[in-house]
Amino acid sequence: MPHTSPLTTAPPFELPTQKGDRRSLADFLSRGPVLLAFHRGTW
Secondary structure (H helix, E strand, O other): OOOOOOOOOOOOOEEEOOOOOEEEHHHHHOOOOOOOOOOOOOO
């Protein structure tokens, strides 16, 4: 069984957009590789 690091594999998730639509990781993965980065707000 191959080892998968929790630092390289994101679990499936869904988040709201600013317009209130829902987007899932699967939506973006269907178009190709995804780089997911979180930026801590400066507020």
